[in-house]
Amino acid sequence: MKYDWMDGYLLEKRGVTKDLQADWNWVRYHIGGKMFAAVCLKWEDNAPYYITLKLEPAEGDFLRSQYEDIVPGYYxxxxxxxxxxxxxxxxDSLLKEMLDKSYELVLGSFSKKKQRELLGMSCCGTECQNCSFYGNMCEGCNECGGKVFHAPAGRACPIYECSVKSKKLRNCGQCGEVPCKIWRDTKDPQLSEEVFEENIAERVENLKS
Ligand code: SF4
Ligand code: SF4
Structure with a gap:
């Protein structure tokens, strides 16, 4: 097939796993155990004959009307x-966009909390499992409803308060204001300005990936 970038492109997405459904000879890509894309292979030579993905019905209809190479989902x-x-x-650019949308649609079918768990990230883009506080001083903001040890007493971290509780987002990556004033106001005083800027850039990058 001409889209030889596809396997790497999908596996780079956070939380994605891949398997072979041997009874059908389909390579399947999952997020949280739910399939969002598949490559259907011929039995005789394992050559791909369809790439299957999910779209909003209206968008699927529209694209099928524009491209004869896009057809209703096989099986x-x-x-x-x-x-x-x-x-x-x-x-290629359209197929990438369609695969991105399929991933988002299936990921979005989980609760917001589950989505953050699947992405391995807190709402502010921090990978809790890589944080030195994780497992000792902190169980991660998903688990404690944002009431992390460095939040104001008895309250959730302001970023959690805003993104999860108030805006009902999966994380700040779904907000056009990132990195906002709340992010800058929650600077760890032990970090230099330079390190804090690097930390912000890294978290924004995490949220985009
Ligand atoms: S302090 Fe807690 S919520 Fe914040 S990044 Fe570390 S483990 Fe996650
Ligand atoms: S305004 Fe946006 S970026 Fe800032 S904390 Fe709220 S959701 Fe996150």
């Missing part, structure tokens, strides 16, 4: 799933 619910011919005329 899937034809309202929600679409199949792309692997050597057709769908541009």
């Amino acid at each position: 899937m619910n034809k309202v929600h799933w679409n199949s792309v011919k692997p050597d057709g005329n769908v541009p």
Whole structure:
């Protein structure tokens, strides 16, 4: 197939796992145990014959009307799933966009808390498992509802308060204001300005990935 970047592109996404469904000869890509993309392989030579992914029904309908190489999902619910011919005329950029949307749709079907767990991140883009406080002073903000040890007494961290409780987002990556004043106001006083800026850049990058 001409989209030889696809496997690496999907596996770079946070929380994605891959398996082979041997009875169907499909390579499947999952997030949280739910499939969001598959490559259907021929039995005779394992050559791909369809790339299957999920879209909002209206978008799937529209794209099927624009590209003859996008058809209703092969052996899937034809309202929600679409199949792309692997050597057709769908541009790489469009297929990437469709795969991104499929990943987001399936990820978005989980609760916001579960989404953060699957992404391995707190709402502020920090990877708790890499934090020196994790498991000793802190169980992670997903577990304690944002009431981390460095939050104001009895209250949630202001970032958690804003993104999760008030805006009902998965994380700040879904907010156009990131990195906002609340982020800057929650600076750890032990960090230099330079290190804090690096920390912000890293968290923003995490939220985008
Ligand atoms: S202090 Fe707690 S919530 Fe914050 S990054 Fe570390 S483990 Fe996560
Ligand atoms: S304003 Fe946006 S970026 Fe700032 S804490 Fe709230 S959700 Fe996060």
